[in-house]
Amino acid sequence: MNEKKLHKFQSPLSRRRFVTGALAGGALYGLSPLGAMASPSVRKGLQPQVLRGKRFDLDIGFQPVNFTGRERIATVVNGSVPAPVLRWREGERVTLRVTNHLAHDSSIHWHGIILPTNMDGVPGLSFDGIKPGETYEYQFDVNQSGTYWYHSHSGFQEQTGMYGAIVIDPKEPDPVSYDRDYVVVLSDWSDEAPEDIYAKLKKLSHYYNFRERTATDLWQDIREKGVAQTWNERAMWNQMRMSERDISDVTGYTYTFLMNGMTPEDGWLGLFKRGEKVRLRFINSAAMTIFDVRIPGLKMTVVAADGQNIDPVTVDEFRIGVAETYDVIVEPSDDSAYTIFAQSIDRSGYTRGTLAPDASWTAEVPAMDYAPILGHRDMGMGVDHSMHGMSGMSGGTQGMSQHDMGQMSGMDHSQHGGMQVVDQSPHQGHMKPLGKAGFGSTNEIMHAPTEFGPQVDMRADSPQSGLNDPGIGLRDHERAYGRRVLTYCDICNYNPTADPREPSREIELHLTGNMSRYMWSMNGIKFADADPIELKFGERVRISLVNDTMMTHPIHLHGMWSELETGDPRYIARKHTILVQPGSKISYLVTADAYGRWAYHCHLLYHMPGMFREVRVS
């Protein structure tokens, strides 16, 4: 038999599996065998598979994939990366039978969905996880609508492909009108095993950073500013032993960034007709990558954040943190192709897709913007102080400053396991009242004693609010490029605040870590050593987060809404994941209306094991 005949008898399935990224990318979604052989233009019309209805059977398993030319094994749901889109209807009861075909425990967490605690999918808090070979039946009523997502909450399985979109159609008419919608799932893929990535970060925390300052940078500084000024400017970084170029822990050096499971070379395609309103449901399901999204030539009207409708705001660019979702409406007014461009926050890579009226058209892919460099504001030194050496900032080797000691004697507060809790109950007498709902915390920032030790390398002394900060690398985009960038203070709930009460108490939590040892914690205490945060069922509290690190952390509370205080108490935005800017603070209100043990953590996957708390509502 000659070679050609042999080839014909190979099963289409095996041929599909070994197709390289250069041709047809990744794991293909429930396609007919013909799909693997189709011409590139037809293949680019691929959309993630959509599952509709009330009953779902989901299978977690291994799947060979190929995004880089090298075959790797991904952990997937129903054979695809990303997993199928689950399309639910508000008001219905959904049943999802999830079977685990992996060799180790797994789980699925429905991110942003309000449901009973035993359906939340967090091993150790919601349930014991799904053992290999077992099936777990999730069942809950869907009482919300919008764009959400789902992913594994076991190990580092989310990094190896276990994530997918959830779209819930509202039972009332949708206030957002659109002619067609697309899910745009952004993610990061590495050919390395995630445990290897974690070990490398522990051994050499700047392993993946190839943008450090070099002798050339120093020489340029000296030529422009002279030796004395350069010395003064560098002094702070040298004394802190930190890098101003440390933006992302894991970068494009190992990551290939994906849009709907397709590499930038392949380029995902969404078709439209001229004049149509297209709703793009952006979901950041990456493990470690914050993306900055724009569509050159198209303005985007943001209509929902984290699945919740907001007052529409039109922007040119927005930052989407890990686990956040943003729904935008675009209205292409002519027959052109547009590039949906999502660049990583550190500019070490990007992913892109095409919006076009014709499948064979593509648009120019823009160059990435400049790589951001951290500054004083990001160290938590407040707004640009002049160079006074170490003043105003606590480096790793200093003990508690006099400033801190003064605060402690003046305040009547309780310290729960190092956590600053300010109680507003009546018997506490001469307390400064809590900031009004919608306007944020007015309390002095306090660093708990547990924040001092080998596990914490810096503390922010004058953190500023992160609300009107578009974020590092975006602050000058309006001035330099004329691009309006979304900020949190642009986000106003479309619906009135559900719970109009003032918070009865305030919980201050510090995001802490030691970058060079790659240790992450809250208040200097890692999850394994921490007491749960206890909330009383029904109470309204304010959580105030202070970022004592120079990284942007997306903080996610399970089970309850995080109501972000952006200045209008009548329309407080409901989110499930909140980006806390470097060296900054932010606050939100929570109504503890869900009994149970809930996870609360940074959603950067390799920070999660340490920067994590249980929130217990009883």
Add this chain to the structure above:
Amino acid sequence: MTGAEQPFWLGNTRKYVLLHCLSVLALAGIGQAHGASKDDPVLTMAKLDQFEVRDADGSDPLIMEGQAWIGQDLNKLWLKAELEYADSETEEAELQALYSKAIAPFWDVQMGLRKDFQPTPSRSWAVLGVQGLAPYLFEVDTALFVGESGRTALRLEAEYEILFTQRLILSPEIEVNFYGQNDEATGTGSGLSDAEVGLRLRYEIRREIAPYIGVNWFKKFGNTADFSRSEGAKVSDTQIVLGVRAWF
């Protein structure tokens, strides 16, 4: 082979080293409050800081300086080894087994044992040291050694990195040794004994593998210099070096 030239891995020495390692591990066990948690797995790392050939008059010595550790974020068992091999002989061989405990964001305190196998007669020491990253990004490793018969020693090492590119890195380093007493048998003199300054330029093919070229200068002082002269060995030299730096 005569006793003086026996390779160091023979004889009682093996038992001795094992005993030292076990006692250090026990110390490490006491220091740990809990087992490995998900954020803090037990990891191992082995690093060859220097693995090079030096261009000297006569035979070119082969030098190996390495470190390895096993442990978690704040507690590790740390081994350090130095080896100099020339003329088909191990000229110098030193091994330290230490318990390394994080005491500050950038510093570990280290305590344990050091054994100098060559030159003979072998010497044993208790070690108390500090290793870490000083302000202005100097890698520092310094230790006080207390040996038998009231011997004491102090070692200071510092290293700096200058990036020419993301992968081309120049590393100046210095090591200085002081001894409390003369030790004629091993040829070390009291006071400032020796200093070594190196300049190595490495290219990181990967983070883990970097060939390098450099220059190494050493000088012996005081009584150590006298001992060297009486043996006909050099008191100072500048050598071109060629090697590879690796870790995993």
